[in-house]
Amino acid sequence: MVLTDRFRDDLRQVQDAGLSSLRTVHGLLLRESRTRYGRRSAGYVWALISPMILLVVMMVVFSAIARPAGAGESLVVFFLTAILPIFFVRNGVTRGGNAIRSNRVLMQYPQVNAFEVITARTLLEALTYFIVLVLFVLIMFAFFGLPFTAWIDQPLPMLQAGGTLLLLCYGACFLSSQIGRAFDPWNELTGPIGRILLLTSGLWFTLGSLPPEFLAIVQYNPLAHVVEWIRDASIRDFQSELYNPWYPLSMGVLFLAAGLFIDWLYRISGYDLQP
Numbered sequence: 413m414v415l416t417d418r419f420r421d422d423l424r425q426v427q428d429a430g431l432s433s434l435r436t437v438h439g440l441l442l443r444e445s446r447t448r449y450g451r452r453s454a455g456y457v458w459a460l461i462s463p464m465i466l467l468v469v470m471m472v473v474f475s476a477i478a479r480p481a482g483a484g485e486s487l488v489v490f491f492l493t494a495i496l497p498i499f500f501v502r503n504g505v506t507r508g509g510n511a512i513r514s515n516r517v518l519m520q521y522p523q524v525n526a527f528e529v530i531t532a533r534t535l536l537e538a539l540t541y542f543i544v545l546v547l548f549v550l551i552m553f554a555f556f557g558l559p560f561t562a563w564i565d566q567p568l569p570m571l572q573a574g575g576t577l578l579l580l581c582y583g584a585c586f587l588s589s590q591i592g593r594a595f596d597p598w599n600e601l602t603g604p605i606g607r608i609l610l611l612t613s614g615l616w617f618t619l620g621s622l623p624p625e626f627l628a629i630v631q632y633n634p635l636a637h638v639v640e641w642i643r644d645a646s647i648r649d650f651q652s653e654l655y656n657p658w659y660p661l662s663m664g665v666l667f668l669a670a671g672l673f674i675d676w677l678y679r680i681s682g683y684d685l686q687p
Contacts, residue, residue, distance in 0.1 A: 435521050440515075440532035448536070451665045459540050460547060463495045469618060484647035489562055492545070493646055494615045494639045495579055500541050501581045501635050502606040507533060508585035509592035509599045526675045530589055534582045556585040562648075571647035576661050577638050582617075583667030590674035614639040627654070634660035 443494050470491050481490035518524045524626075552558035564570055574607070592598040613635040619627060630636050632653075640655035 417542060421517040429432075430631070431466035432523055433528060436528045437532050439535055440518075440528055444532055444536050446513070451461050460544050463492070463499055463544060466495055467491050474616075481615065483643050484562075486558060486562055488548075488556075489559065490643070492548060492617070494613060496541050496545055497577055497639055497642060498610055498613045498615060499633065500577065501584060502539055502609050503537055504534060504581040504585035505588045505609075506599075506602040506606050507537075509602045511589040512593040526586070526589060526671075530582070530586045530671075534578075537581065537585075539579060549575055550672050554604045565648045570642065572578040573638060573641040573645055576582070576641070576657065576664065579664035580634055580638060580660050580667070581664075583669075583671065585662040586671035587674075588671075590671045590678075593678070594674070609633070609635055612636060614643075618643065618650075618652065620652060631656075634663040652666070654671050 467488065471487050474487055481487045483490055508530065511533055512519070513527060515524070517531070519526075522649060549560065550564055560583050588598070588602065592602075612630050612633045614630075619630065619636065619640050622630060637655040637657070640652050640662045641657055641660075643650055644652045644655065
């Protein structure tokens with residue numbers, strides 16, 4: 413009877429802590445969205461225009477050199493299946509670098525920890541690019557007659573690839589935040605890292621189109637595997653055996669574990685940033 417009551421008390425404490433964490437994430441999510449995009453719609457419009465600019469540039473270049481899509485028949489689908497994942501992970505790394513420092517005042521409260529801060533930022537990125545994807549799909553259907561079936565061929569692998577992408581971005585964002593927490597120049601390095609991701613993640617190529625010497629290098633980029641996986645699941649008549657779904661999944665877990673370990677070191681050391 414005593415053990416049962418103690419178990420109930422422990423369970424109630426866990427539930428209360430979980431609800432408190434969810435409320436904190438929700439509040440940070442609203443705060444982050446207002447800070448980043450403002451109270452007007454112009455900030456949200458830029459989130460749509462930014463990938464559209466890169467899409468138009470790539471389509472103009474491919475059209476000028478009369479080069480077809482690397483997979484499938486639609487250049488729009490081919491490019492967007494890379495642009496949105498690359499922007500998602502790139503922004504997770506670059507914006508995650510100063511996540512802890514920009515919220516150091518809020519983190520003086522016991523309810524706000526690195527978990528809540530990074531979760532809120534990652535969710536905001538995920539929601540933003542999901543909405544951007546939906547808008548692109550609707551625009552291409554309404555004005556250019558591109559059917560919805562052009563965006564997805566295998567639903568289950570697409571969900572698996574999307575979940576792996578979310579884990580990879582979350583892990584990279586968490587690790588980036590902890591490195592930026594301890595290493596001031598890190599924010600200056602995230603810009604070049606983002607450009608490297610843009611160049612090596614399959615924006616204008618598939619893994620099968622690369623020469624062996626370049627493929628051997630690009631295969632170390634976990635995001636390139638996710639992009640190839642997404643294209644394999646979304647583009648009909650395109651199949652690839654060169655991506656390894658376990659590699660980006662394991663890298664996402666590794667990034668997250670490393671970030672959590674650094675955060676744990678901060679906790680047990682009693683050292684943290686001062687406001």
